[in-house]
Amino acid sequence: MKDLKEFDISFIGLKDGNHQFEYIIEKKFFDFFNYDEFYNSNIKVVLSFLKNATMLELNFAYSGWVEVTCDVTNELFQQPVETSFNLIVKFGDEYNDENEELLIIPYRDYKFNVAQYIYETIVLAIPLKRVHPGVNDGTLHSEVLEKLKELQIKDQKEEEQKKEIDPRWNKLKNILIDKNTSNGTS
Structure with a gap:
C-alpha cells in the first residue's frame, strides 16, 4: 500500500x-x-x-x-x-x-x-x-419519479370506491344479506 x-x-x-x-x-x-x-x-x-x-x-x-x-x-x-x-x-x-x-x-x-x-x-x-x-x-421533482407514480398499481378497493355504483346493485346486496340472516328457512 x-x-x-x-x-x-x-x-x-x-x-x-x-x-x-x-x-x-x-x-x-x-x-x-x-x-x-x-x-x-x-x-x-x-x-x-x-x-x-x-x-x-x-x-x-x-x-x-x-x-x-x-x-x-x-x-x-x-x-x-x-x-x-x-x-x-x-x-x-x-x-x-x-x-x-x-x-x-x-x-x-x-x-x-x-x-x-x-x-x-x-x-x-x-x-x-x-x-x-x-x-x-415528496420534495424531489423528477421525470422518472412522475412516470413511476403514473405507472403505480392502484389499490383495488380504492378504485372501487372511486367508481359510482348503480343503486340497483345496492338493492341486490340487501337481498343477499337478508337471506344470510334468516333462520335457514326459505
Missing part, C-alpha cells in the same frame, strides 16, 4: 497512552480500491489510538457523506455517513486478521496500515437500498 502511506501508523516510536489521528476521505481514496459506486465523498475519520505495552486499541469515528445515485430515480444525492468501529491489535508469532475486531501482528512489526479498515467500514455503513431523501418526503 505504498500510495496510502499516510494511513500507516508507526507505533514503535509512540509513548504509551492516548494519541489521535485525523483523516479526510475523498473520492481518490476509493479510486485506489477501484470502488466506483461513490461519485464524491467528504468523510472525516477521527482515530483514537491507545497504546499499551501488550496491545493497541483503535477507535474509529466517521462523520460526513458520500455522493451516490438513488436506486429509485437515478438522481445523485449525498448519503450521510455516521458510524464507528473498534479494533484491538495484539502481538503474536504471525499475522492474523480472521477476526474482524482483533488483529494480530508479528512482534517484529513496527507499523501497520489502517486504510483497509477505513474503506470497509465506510462501504458497509451505506444502506443497500439508496433512496434520495426527496423521494420519501
Whole structure:
C-alpha cells in the first residue's frame, strides 16, 4: 500500500497512552480500491489510538457523506455517513486478521496500515437500498419519479370506491344479506 502511506501508523516510536489521528476521505481514496459506486465523498475519520505495552486499541469515528445515485430515480444525492468501529491489535508469532475486531501482528512489526479498515467500514455503513431523501418526503421533482407514480398499481378497493355504483346493485346486496340472516328457512 505504498500510495496510502499516510494511513500507516508507526507505533514503535509512540509513548504509551492516548494519541489521535485525523483523516479526510475523498473520492481518490476509493479510486485506489477501484470502488466506483461513490461519485464524491467528504468523510472525516477521527482515530483514537491507545497504546499499551501488550496491545493497541483503535477507535474509529466517521462523520460526513458520500455522493451516490438513488436506486429509485437515478438522481445523485449525498448519503450521510455516521458510524464507528473498534479494533484491538495484539502481538503474536504471525499475522492474523480472521477476526474482524482483533488483529494480530508479528512482534517484529513496527507499523501497520489502517486504510483497509477505513474503506470497509465506510462501504458497509451505506444502506443497500439508496433512496434520495426527496423521494420519501415528496420534495424531489423528477421525470422518472412522475412516470413511476403514473405507472403505480392502484389499490383495488380504492378504485372501487372511486367508481359510482348503480343503486340497483345496492338493492341486490340487501337481498343477499337478508337471506344470510334468516333462520335457514326459505
